[in-house]
Amino acid sequence: MNSVHYQQEDGHAVRASVTDSVAEVVDSVMRGRAAVRRFLDRPVDRRVVTDILDVARSAPSNSNTQPWRVHALAGQAKDALCAALGDAHANRPEAHTPCYKHFPDVLGERYAARQAAFGAIYYGSLGIDFDDTARRNIQTAQNFKFFGAPVGLIFTIDSSLERGSWIDYGMFLQNIMxxxxxxxxxxxxxxxxxxxxxxxxxxxxxxxxxxxxxxxxMGYADPSARINALGLPREPVTAFTSFLGFDG
Known part of the structure; x- marks a missing residue:
């Protein structure tokens, strides 16, 4: 395994060669990760889940507070929760309110445009017209079956913690994925x-x-499912980054 080497030029460290190995592997994993919404009926051993959580806990957190708590479900425990959630979603959705808001009531124009583009790609891959509320609702219900995955994870946080701890939590979740x-x-x-x-x-x-x-x-993706290959676009670095002080 080769490593990345640096050399000094005019007192500055310059990357002399991006040789291969570590950066390429990490980049490949990061670029290869995508949300999967159809899984194979193939079990995942508890030891594998434990290993994943064990490495994920290396995520940074302010003052090492480690604000995460994980509820890992499989088998009958997962099935029981899925049944209860499916029943509520099918018969009493109006009786339930999210415990927090993910988006504001009015989403900014640029974000709304991206959300609309996602909806067109997502439902298009399923052959569902965006105006077909009934079929969209049936697809939404798949969330509460964990999309057929053998492992379901539920994450909780101490309610007294503030936004900074939620940022920490996001890094933990990314580590898991x-x-x-x-x-x-x-x-x-x-x-x-x-x-x-x-x-x-x-x-x-x-x-x-x-x-x-x-x-x-969490599980093994169904490689034949079109919904698992959406190829969602990402904004280029130049669209969201300002570089200051780099010239010269």
């Missing part, structure tokens, strides 16, 4: 679970002092 991908597994982070936080709280004995952050599906 990358560690899973590096082991041949795929994931889908899901904000949809926060609507049914009361049901989840009852099933998992979550204390009143915790807030549900999100859920996540």
């Amino acid at each position: 990358l560690a899973a991908k590096a082991r041949g597994l795929d994931t889908c982070p899901q904000i949809s679970f926060v609507k049914y936080h009361e049901i989840i709280r009852q099933h998992l004995s979550i204390t009143p002092y915790e807030t549900i952050v999100c859920g996540m599906s």
Whole structure:
């Protein structure tokens, strides 16, 4: 395995050669990660899930507060939660309110445009017309089955913590998704679970002092599913970065 070497030029460290190995592997894992919404019926061993969480816990957190708590579900425990969530979504969705808002009431123009583009690609891959509310609702219900994944994860945080700890949590979640991908597994982070936080709280004995952050599906992606190959566009670096002081 080669390493990346640096040399000094005019008192500055300059990258002399991007040789291969580590950077290429890490970049490949990061670029290869994508939300998967159809999984194979193939179990995932508890030891693999433990290994993924073990490496993910190396995520940084302010003052090493480590604000994450994970509820890992499989088998009958997952099926029972899925059944309860599916029933609520099918029969009493209006009775439930998310425990926090993911987006503002009015989404900014640039974000709304990206959201609309995603919806067109997403539902288009399923052959669902965006105006077909009934079929869209059926597809949304797949969230609460963890899209058929053998492992479901529910994440909670101490409700007293502020935005900084949620930033820490995001890095932990990303670590999980990358560690899973590096082991041949795929994931889908899901904000949809926060609507049914009361049901989840009852099933998992979550204390009143915790807030549900999100859920996540984990398993082996179905390679034949078109929905798993959306190829969503990303803005180029120049669109979101200002470089200052680099010239010369």
